[in-house]
Amino acid sequence: MLTLSEFLTQIPKAELHYHLLGGVRMSTMLDLAKKYGVPLTEKEAKSYYRAYAHENEVMKGGIAALHFLYPLLREAVDYQRVAHEVLEDAKNTGIRYVEFFWNPNDTNLSYQAVTDALAKTFEQAEQEWNISAFLIPSINREKTPEEAVKMVQWMIDYPHERVLGIGIDYREDHAPIENFWKAYRLAEQHGLRLTGHCSEFGLHWRNVETGLDLLNLERIDHGYTVIENPELTARCARLGIPFTVVPSNTFFMKKWPNHQDWQKNHPIRQMAKAGMKIIPATDDWHMHDTNGVKCYEVMIEDFGFDLDGVRQCILNGIDAAWQPESLKQEWRYHWMKEFDDLRAQLVEEPKIAPELYTQYGPKTF
Numbered sequence: 001m002l003t004l005s006e007f008l009t010q011i012p013k014a015e016l017h018y019h020l021l022g023g024v025r026m027s028t029m030l031d032l033a034k035k036y037g038v039p040l041t042e043k044e045a046k047s048y049y050r051a052y053a054h055e056n057e058v059m060k061g062g063i064a065a066l067h068f069l070y071p072l073l074r075e076a077v078d079y080q081r082v083a084h085e086v087l088e089d090a091k092n093t094g095i096r097y098v099e100f101f102w103n104p105n106d107t108n109l110s111y112q113a114v115t116d117a118l119a120k121t122f123e124q125a126e127q128e129w130n131i132s133a134f135l136i137p138s139i140n141r142e143k144t145p146e147e148a149v150k151m152v153q154w155m156i157d158y159p160h161e162r163v164l165g166i167g168i169d170y171r172e173d174h175a176p177i178e179n180f181w182k183a184y185r186l187a188e189q190h191g192l193r194l195t196g197h198c199s200e201f202g203l204h205w206r207n208v209e210t211g212l213d214l215l216n217l218e219r220i221d222h223g224y225t226v227i228e229n230p231e232l233t234a235r236c237a238r239l240g241i242p243f244t245v246v247p248s249n250t251f252f253m254k255k256w257p258n259h260q261d262w263q264k265n266h267p268i269r270q271m272a273k274a275g276m277k278i279i280p281a282t283d284d285w286h287m288h289d290t291n292g293v294k295c296y297e298v299m300i301e302d303f304g305f306d307l308d309g310v311r312q313c314i315l316n317g318i319d320a321a322w323q324p325e326s327l328k329q330e331w332r333y334h335w336m337k338e339f340d341d342l343r344a345q346l347v348e349e350p351k352i353a354p355e356l357y358t359q360y361g362p363k364t365f
């Protein structure tokens with residue numbers, strides 16, 4: 001018999017929104033600082049990790065961690081160490097497939113060197129642990145749109161089977177997605193897949209709309225304020241636009257520290273209620289103190305999902321993965337069989353909210 005936590009650990013899952021360096025273990029951060037003689041006390045290192053956050057201390061958070069880590073990874077082997085550990089952590093929580101964001105404009109190493117190094121580690125992990133991993137080079141929107149075009153050009157000049165498409169991340173406030181239209185247009189013209197962080201940090205739903213209508217994004221990362229526009233919400237639900245949503249999102253954790261408020265207010269719950277195609281994601285695994293299991297525990301405990309809802313989210317992840325339909329069809333069959341077999345071994349199904357996401361597939365509007 002299985003407890004709910006064992007069940008959530010074992011069910012096969014796809015992770016579509018994971019910043020590679022957000023999964024750096026703290027011990028690795030400290031080791032790399034030592035390797036390159038960069039001053040970093042344990043106290044400072046802890047300030048990047050939510051697990052060590054104390055009430056009166058300011059936590060630096062995921063974006064600050066990326067700013068610190070990119071200059072710290074100075075050799076291809078550093079990326080390989082990180083990727084190996086990240087995949088080890090992921091497979092231990094039942095993740096079978098990951099698409100990783102990383103930011104080629106933030107490293108002094110060449111695009112080709114990092115891509116080759118990561119791909120090599122991915123090959124090994126696939127053989128060793130049965131987990132497959134791919135890359136989504138991501139625009140650092142705190143840099144210029146011209147740098148973004150440069151990144152896409154690197155991708156065009158060095159196509160790689162482990163590289164699927166482009167994303168955009170970092171602080172959105174002063175860098176709306178339309179500023180980067182040229183990079184997106186170029187990527188699209190060369191057959192790269194397109195996703196983007198839109199309407200994070202409470203920013204206007206317009207950014208989701210712009211991402212979809214101007215830049216032709218196929219997926220949206222975050223996108224929470226979409227629920228403030230019922231027409232746009234209904235359209236996204238009707239078309240089944242995949243949204244990768246992050247239960248450990250810092251903005252809402254700060255806004256509603258009491259999780260009881262989440263049941264009423266949290267946009268992830270409202271997005272689900274509207275029948276949108278959502279895929280729970282970890283974003284910055286260690287920095288956010290989350291993992292492939294905790295992410296789904298929040299879906300159940302705080303957002304009221306039952307196991308039909310969890311099953312649907314996993315299917316949504318398969319649908320939204322940037323892989324050939326024939327492979328995804330195999331996953332649907334085998335992963336759901338595993339899911340159902342494991343479910344039959346559960347001690348007890350979680351008793352939870354009712355109306356939310358029990359329907360199979362998005363509601364029809």
Ligand SMILES: [Zn+2]
Nearest residue numbers: 169197221283
């Ligand atoms: Zn993210």
